Amino acid sequence: MRLFLGQRAWVLQRVTALVLLFLLALGAATLLTGPPLGYERWHALATSTHGAVLIVVFFAALGLHGWIGIRDIALDYIHAPMLRLALLAVVGVILFAIVIRVVLTMAVHFARGA
Amino acid sequence: MRLSIYRFNPETDLKPRMQDYELAPEAGDKKLLDALMRLKTIDDSLSFRRSCREGVCGSDAMNINGRNGLACLTPLIGLKEPVVLRPLPGFPVIRDLIVDMTQFFAHYHSIKPYLINDTVPPERERLQSPAEREKLNGLYECILCACCSSFCPSFWWNPDKFIGPAGLLQAYRFISDSRDTATAERLAYLDDVYRLFRCRTIMNCTEVCPKGLSPSHAIERIRQALVRESS
Amino acid sequence: MRARVEAAPKFLNLLQIRFPIGAIASIGHRISGVLLVLSLPLLALALDRSLRSEAEFAALRDLVSAPWRAMLLALLVWAATHHLLAGIRHLLMDVGLGSGLSRARTSAWAVIVAAAIVALIAAARWLS
Numbered sequence: 001m002r003l004f005l006g007q008r009a010w011v012l013q014r015v016t017a018l019v020l021l022f023l024l025a026l027g028a029a030t031l032l033t034g035p036p037l038g039y040e041r042w043h044a045l046a047t048s049t050h051g052a053v054l055i056v057v058f059f060a061a062l063g064l065h066g067w068i069g070i071r072d073i074a075l076d077y078i079h080a081p082m083l084r085l086a087l088l089a090v091v092g093v094i095l096f097a098i099v100i101r102v103v104l105t106m107a108v109h110f111a112r113g114a
Numbered sequence: 115m116r117l118s119i120y121r122f123n124p125e126t127d128l129k130p131r132m133q134d135y136e137l138a139p140e141a142g143d144k145k146l147l148d149a150l151m152r153l154k155t156i157d158d159s160l161s162f163r164r165s166c167r168e169g170v171c172g173s174d175a176m177n178i179n180g181r182n183g184l185a186c187l188t189p190l191i192g193l194k195e196p197v198v199l200r201p202l203p204g205f206p207v208i209r210d211l212i213v214d215m216t217q218f219f220a221h222y223h224s225i226k227p228y229l230i231n232d233t234v235p236p237e238r239e240r241l242q243s244p245a246e247r248e249k250l251n252g253l254y255e256c257i258l259c260a261c262c263s264s265f266c267p268s269f270w271w272n273p274d275k276f277i278g279p280a281g282l283l284q285a286y287r288f289i290s291d292s293r294d295t296a297t298a299e300r301l302a303y304l305d306d307v308y309r310l311f312r313c314r315t316i317m318n319c320t321e322v323c324p325k326g327l328s329p330s331h332a333i334e335r336i337r338q339a340l341v342r343e344s345s
Numbered sequence: 346m347r348a349r350v351e352a353a354p355k356f357l358n359l360l361q362i363r364f365p366i367g368a369i370a371s372i373g374h375r376i377s378g379v380l381l382v383l384s385l386p387l388l389a390l391a392l393d394r395s396l397r398s399e400a401e402f403a404a405l406r407d408l409v410s411a412p413w414r415a416m417l418l419a420l421l422v423w424a425a426t427h428h429l430l431a432g433i434r435h436l437l438m439d440v441g442l443g444s445g446l447s448r449a450r451t452s453a454w455a456v457i458v459a460a461a462i463v464a465l466i467a468a469a470r471w472l473s
Binding site for chain 3: 120122124129130177179180181198200201202203204205206207208214265267270314315316317318320321328330331334337338
Binding site: 014017018021024038039042043046047055059062063066069070073091094095098101102105109 | 375378379381382385386389392393395396398399402403429432433436439
């Protein structure tokens with residue numbers, strides 16, 4: 001857990017925020033330019049190598065950023081150590097599972113598209 | 115003028131209560147503290163701290179109409195009535211508007227609020243260039259009234275672990291002092307989930323500082339120094 | 346004496362404290378963050394369904410046809426916009442841009458108002 005000591009969690013929160021910001025801007029620029037977004041275009045974009053990788057990176061950054069945020073809230077309001085640990089563990093497992101789920105989703109659709 | 119004041123006497127009261135007062139200010143009563151002093155002549159059981167009555171000692175910090183401030187620096191003109199006075203939020207109440215500042219000062223002492231320099235002292239004094247001295251402006255003026263820390267949500271939730279804006283402002287005052295040689299140790303002490311990093315940059319501290327200082331800016335600079343240090 | 350200090354009351358009624366605008370923006374940042382974390386499973390699910398077939402993709406677009414779902418989505422639009430804008434504000438303040446009090450107040454107002462407007466536009470579009 002050294003990763004989350006002191007300033008590291010704070011830096012990680014900023015770094016993941018910057019990654020999300022960049023990917024959101026990129027996504028918005030891609031989706032809002034060109035032909036209107038229908039299934040065909042969305043599918044082609046998302047299942048391209050770039051698209052699939054960036055979507056996975058996006059969800060991974062989202063999960064990490066979200067967990068650090070929940071941890072900040074827990075550090076403020078929940079003072080029973082075991083309760084806080086349990087909450088952070090549960091939230092961590094759920095967020096991790098969501099990221100894994102997205103990886104599988106993208107792998108399946110990527111394989112099918114290729 | 116009408117006032118509504120938080121009253122609590124540990125000898126007789128189980129719970130705090132609000133007491134309403136009607137007061138006719140006299141010529142020369144310009145600040146809230148003047149009104150409180152006049153009130154004290156009517157009801158001498160009313161307790162509050164005050165000393166210099168001009169914003170230097172920092173004793174009469176209180177919550178005035180929902181915001182922290184010094185009674186001696188708050189003009190009576192423009193105060194919404196009834197003027198609601200409560201003790202500093204989040205601090206244990208000793209009596210009426212008097213709060214227990216023990217923890218606040220413990221945090222202040224924890225950051226070693228004094229010059230650390232183990233090199234042999236020069237004949238007369240450790241000199242500073244005007245530019246180096248300039249860096250202490252906006253930091254050294256703090257009077258430790260606790261308006262900021264007591265208005266900081268992060269301090270409310272972790273008053274025992276988060277140093278709070280007042281202590282962090284003083285920490286930065288010594289970090290940025292060219293004569294101090296303990297910068298690395300000071301930064302290492304602050305690099306902690308609680309001590310420094312409970313701050314969420316809400317800026318309530320800077321909003322209420324009666325001396326116009328900016329603890330949030332000092333905290334921002336400490337974080338930047340930590341990033342520079344570790345990169 | 347010690348027991349008395351520990352039993353001392355504290356004034357901390359949040360409804361009786363007048364919060365500066367920065368504090369409102371900040372609690373909004375926190376609440377919107379929690380909402381976004383809670384919506385993360387739905388977002389992952391939506392991603393999967395959007396890629397399955399033309400019909401599933403269209404079904405996602407029709408989500409807003411039910412008013413309660415449109416309201417919920419508008420709430421998430423608020424959360425995403427507020428969190429994004431407040432986050433950009435903090436990132437800029439971290440490097441010293443707009444971290445002075447008057448600018449920070451202005452940007453806090455801007456974040457709150459802009460997020461509310463975006464959410465209202467979304468709600469108006471989907472509910473009409």
